[in-house]
Amino acid sequence: MANSVLIDMTRCIGCRGCQVACKAWNDRSVKKTVMNGNFTNPPELSSECYTHVRFVEKGVGGQPVWSFVKKQCLHCQTPACASVCPVGALRKTPEGPVTYEFERCFGCRYCMLACPFQIPKYEWEKVLPAVQKCTFCADRVKDGLVPSCIKTCPTKTMFFGSREEVIGEAKRRINGHPGKYVNYIYGKEEAGGTSWLYISNVPFQELGFDMNVPQYKLPDLTWSYISSIPVVIGAVFVAGIGSWYATRRQEVQEKEKEGKS
Amino acid sequence: MKTDGSGAHDIKMWTPATVATVLVMLGGAGVAVYRLVSGLGAATRLSDSFPWGLWLAVDVLGGVAMAAGGFIVASMVYLFNMKKYKPITRPAILTAFIGYFLAIVAILLDIGQPHRLWHPAVMWQIHSVMWVVAIHVMLYTTTLALEFSPMFFERVGWHGAARTVQKIMVPVVLFGALLSVLHQSSLGAVFLIIPGKLSPLWFNTKLPFLFLVSAVMMGLSMVGLEAILSSRAFRHPMDTEIFKGLAKALTWVALFYFVLKMYFLVAGPGLAAAFDGSMESRMYLLEMTLSVILPLLLLLGTKMKESVSGLLVIFALVIAGVLINRLNVGIFGLYRHNAASGGFYFPTWMEFAITAALIALAFFIFKMAARHLPLLTSGAASEH
Numbered sequence: 131m132a133n134s135v136l137i138d139m140t141r142c143i144g145c146r147g148c149q150v151a152c153k154a155w156n157d158r159s160v161k162k163t164v165m166n167g168n169f170t171n172p173p174e175l176s177s178e179c180y181t182h183v184r185f186v187e188k189g190v191g192g193q194p195v196w197s198f199v200k201k202q203c204l205h206c207q208t209p210a211c212a213s214v215c216p217v218g219a220l221r222k223t224p225e226g227p228v229t230y231e232f233e234r235c236f237g238c239r240y241c242m243l244a245c246p247f248q249i250p251k252y253e254w255e256k257v258l259p260a261v262q263k264c265t266f267c268a269d270r271v272k273d274g275l276v277p278s279c280i281k282t283c284p285t286k287t288m289f290f291g292s293r294e295e296v297i298g299e300a301k302r303r304i305n306g307h308p309g310k311y312v313n314y315i316y317g318k319e320e321a322g323g324t325s326w327l328y329i330s331n332v333p334f335q336e337l338g339f340d341m342n343v344p345q346y347k348l349p350d351l352t353w354s355y356i357s358s359i360p361v362v363i364g365a366v367f368v369a370g371i372g373s374w375y376a377t378r379r380q381e382v383q384e385k386e387k388e389g390k391s
Numbered sequence: 392m393k394t395d396g397s398g399a400h401d402i403k404m405w406t407p408a409t410v411a412t413v414l415v416m417l418g419g420a421g422v423a424v425y426r427l428v429s430g431l432g433a434a435t436r437l438s439d440s441f442p443w444g445l446w447l448a449v450d451v452l453g454g455v456a457m458a459a460g461g462f463i464v465a466s467m468v469y470l471f472n473m474k475k476y477k478p479i480t481r482p483a484i485l486t487a488f489i490g491y492f493l494a495i496v497a498i499l500l501d502i503g504q505p506h507r508l509w510h511p512a513v514m515w516q517i518h519s520v521m522w523v524v525a526i527h528v529m530l531y532t533t534t535l536a537l538e539f540s541p542m543f544f545e546r547v548g549w550h551g552a553a554r555t556v557q558k559i560m561v562p563v564v565l566f567g568a569l570l571s572v573l574h575q576s577s578l579g580a581v582f583l584i585i586p587g588k589l590s591p592l593w594f595n596t597k598l599p600f601l602f603l604v605s606a607v608m609m610g611l612s613m614v615g616l617e618a619i620l621s622s623r624a625f626r627h628p629m630d631t632e633i634f635k636g637l638a639k640a641l642t643w644v645a646l647f648y649f650v651l652k653m654y655f656l657v658a659g660p661g662l663a664a665a666f667d668g669s670m671e672s673r674m675y676l677l678e679m680t681l682s683v684i685l686p687l688l689l690l691l692g693t694k695m696k697e698s699v700s701g702l703l704v705i706f707a708l709v710i711a712g713v714l715i716n717r718l719n720v721g722i723f724g725l726y727r728h729n730a731a732s733g734g735f736y737f738p739t740w741m742e743f744a745i746t747a748a749l750i751a752l753a754f755f756i757f758k759m760a761a762r763h764l765p766l767l768t769s770g771a772a773s774e775h
Contacts, residue, residue, distance in 0.1 A: 174732065176439065210584050216522035217514040236510045237503020240521050242442035244584045248732060251439045252503070254432030259503045342587050352520050355580040355599055359523070359573060366572050370470050370565040377472035 227266030322347030419748020440734025448721030450497030459610025461487020682712025
C-alpha cells in the first residue's frame, strides 16, 4: 500500500518533538544554533536536519496568532528528483517513501536543482558527501510502523494512511468544520501530487508555501524530450546518409563527364 | 613549414604567452588537488541554495557548446562534401575533443564522488536527461578520439592504421553528428524539469532546440576564431574564403536563432519582461546583444565581414554571447529563486582558478598539437 500523511496545521503546538524523534531515529547529529530573531530552530533543513517546525506569527483579527509549519520531504507521487537522477540513486518505493541509495550516487546534485520544494540537502563539508533528506522512515514503514515523527507527536497533528484515506480525511475535516480551514489541500495537485499533504486555517501563501509549484507531473517535461530521441536519431541518420549520397553522386557524375570529354 | 606529417616544429615553444598559460595550469592543478582532498564545501561557494555554479555553467555547458564546431565542420566536409573546409577539419575536431576532455575534467571536479564517474555507464536510468548526457559524453568523446586518431597515426608513422580510419570516416562522422545533435539539445533539456525556478526569459519547453541552434552558432564562431588566430600565431596562411563561408553560415543560423528567441520572448513572458530593469532583464539584453543583435548588425550592415580582423570581432562576440546564455540558464535565471531561501552565490577564487586553468589547458593542448602533430598540415594518408 502506498502510504501517505496528512499534516493538520491547526493541531500542531510547536513542541518540536518530531524534530527530536527524527534525529534520534535517523541518527542525525545536532548543530549549535544562535538566536536569529524568531523561534524557528534550526532555521533551515540541512544534511543533519530532515524535518523542522517553522514558527510563523500572523495577525488574525487584530490578535497575533502562531502557525507551526512542519517541513520535510513531501515524497511526490512522481518525484522530479528520482526522475532526473542519472544513476537511479533516488527511487519512489511502492510503500510511498522516496528513498536514496548512497552507494549509487555520484554527486551530480541534479536532484537538488530539480526538487520543486528545495528538500534534498548536501554534506558540503565532507570530502565524499551524500545527499540527505527525510526518508519517510522507510525502514519503519516497511515493517508496518509509522514514521518516528508521527509516533512521537503528542497532538496527533499527522494522520497516517493510504493516499485515498488521507485525502478523504482532509476533505472530511475541511467540510466538517466550516470556517475553520481554508478550502485547500496542499500537495493534492502540487508537482503532480505528493504523499505528504497539508491542511491549514491560515492561507498557505501567508505561511510561506510556494503556490507557484507546477500542478502537473514534472517528469513529463523531460520525458517528452527523451521519448523523442529515437525520432531525432532517425531524422539525423536519414538526412546525413541522404546528403552524403547526393553530394557523392554529384561528384562521381562530374568525374565521369570529365573522363568522357 | 614542413609537411611530412610530423607537425610544425618551427612553432616556437616558449613564448611569454605559453609561459603564462603553463603557470595558470599549474595553479589550477594545485587547486584541483585541494578540491579533491578537502571537498566541495572548502573549495567552492556552492551551497544547498546553489547546488550548481560556475564550473557547470561555463566549463560544462559552455565547453560543450564550444565543441560543436567539430561535428559541424566534419559534417560539412564528409557528409556534404564541401571540400573548401578540409583545411579546418582537423583543428575543428581537435577543438571538439579538447572541449569534451575539459568538460569531463570539470565534471570530475564538480561531482561529489569523482571516483564514481563511471556509474552512469552501468547504472542505467533512461528517464534522466543527465543519464542521456553522460552516455553521450562517453560515446562522443570516444568517437572524437577516433576522428582525431589519423593525426596521431600519421605522426608515429602507422600509415596503414591512418588509412583504415579514413576509410570508415563517413559513418564515424555521421555517428558523431548524431551524438552531437542529441547531446547539445540534451544539455538544454536538463533545465526542462524546473519550470517554476528558471526565469521565463529562458524557460520554455523548446529549450533543447534553442541550445542546439545556439551551439551551432557557437561552434561556427569557435572554428572561425580559432582558424584565424592559429593562422596568425603559427604564421600558417589560410584561404580567407573559409572564414567568409563560416560567417555566411553564421548569419543564417543567427537570423534563425533571433527569430526563435523573439518568438519565445513574445509568446512567453512578453516583450516587456526584457525591459523591466530587473537583473534578469539586463542579463537577457546583454546576452541577446552580444550573441545575435550586434553580430547580425555587423554582418548585414557593415563591411566588417570583408576583413579577417572584422570577422574575428564578430566571432568573438557570438562566443561571448552564447557563453552568457549558458551562464544565464545555469546561474542568473535561477538566482532569484535560489536566493529566496537566504543563500547567495559568487564563485570563490578557486572556482575561477579551475575555470581559467581549463581554458589555459585548451590553448596549451592546441599549441602542442599544432607543433607535434599534422594538425594544420595534413599527411600523405589523408589526401586520399
